Amino acid sequence: MKSGRDLTYWILRRKLIPTVFFCGLESKKLDKLKGMNRNRVYIVFHLLIVLGVIASFRFIEEKQRASIVATSLFLIGALNVLSWELRHGQWKKSLSFYATLAFLILFILPIIYLRAASWNGVFELESILGITGAQFHQASNKAFMVMIGAYFIQSILDKKKPSK
Numbered sequence: 001m002k003s004g005r006d007l008t009y010w011i012l013r014r015k016l017i018p019t020v021f022f023c024g025l026e027s028k029k030l031d032k033l034k035g036m037n038r039n040r041v042y043i044v045f046h047l048l049i050v051l052g053v054i055a056s057f058r059f060i061e062e063k064q065r066a067s068i069v070a071t072s073l074f075l076i077g078a079l080n081v082l083s084w085e086l087r088h089g090q091w092k093k094s095l096s097f098y099a100t101l102a103f104l105i106l107f108i109l110p111i112i113y114l115r116a117a118s119w120n121g122v123f124e125l126e127s128i129l130g131i132t133g134a135q136f137h138q139a140s141n142k143a144f145m146v147m148i149g150a151y152f153i154q155s156i157l158d159k160k161k162p163s164k
Contacts, residue, residue, distance in 0.1 A: 004034065010080070019157065037121070037155050037158065037159075038088075038096075038158075039096055039151040039152065039154045039155035039158065040151075040155050042081050042096060043082075043148055043152065043155075044149050045077060045080070045153075046077055046144075046147075046148060049074060049076075049077045050067075050161045052073045053069075053070040053073055053074070054071075055071040055079050056070050056073070057070065064115075064119065067115055067123070068115070071111060071112055071115060074108050075108055075112070076103075077101060078100050078103060078104040078108055079104075081096065081097075081100045082097065082100055082104070085097040085100075094154060095150045095153055095154040095157070096150055096154045098150075099146065099147045099150035101152075102143075102144055102146065102147075103140075103147045106143065107136065107140040107143050107144075108140075109139070110128050110136055111133070111136055111140060113128065114126045114127075114128060114133045114136060115133075118133065124137075124140045143159060
């Protein structure tokens with residue numbers, strides 16, 4: 001059986017899943033994937049997260065635990081994108097960075113707070129500044145699509161940049 005490090009290298013070498021899953025890897029291994037458009041990787045990565053969220057609510061019977069898994073997936077996704085952008089020095093001019101940061105601050109963190117505050121109650125009825133959990137959830141769905149759109153726009157902008 002392969003060790004975790006060998007398995008990670010095998011997955012990266014074959015480009016089976018987006019590399020942002022492995023934000024902790026040393027840059028030598030990630031440099032092999034420089035030719036890939038990072039924003040398209042972000043889109044695929046977040047689509048996989050959505051599948052994971054759907055699966056968590058489908059297969060985990062207790063709604064609170066499924067919501068923890070779902071929220072964790074969104075948090076991990078946002079932190080991975082932010083980490084990638086910060087490590088590669090592209091964040092100052094990156095629409096992807098700012099869209100992800102806004103999604104994290106305006107939606108993921110408040111929803112985490114609301115889930116914790118409503119642990120023994122009803123999430124949809126808890127509120128922050130008069131905004132209920134249900135309203136946050138609806139707005140976060142739209143904001144998620146805006147974030148995906150920002151990745152797509154950034155991938156187009158990156159294509160138009162002249163090569164060095």
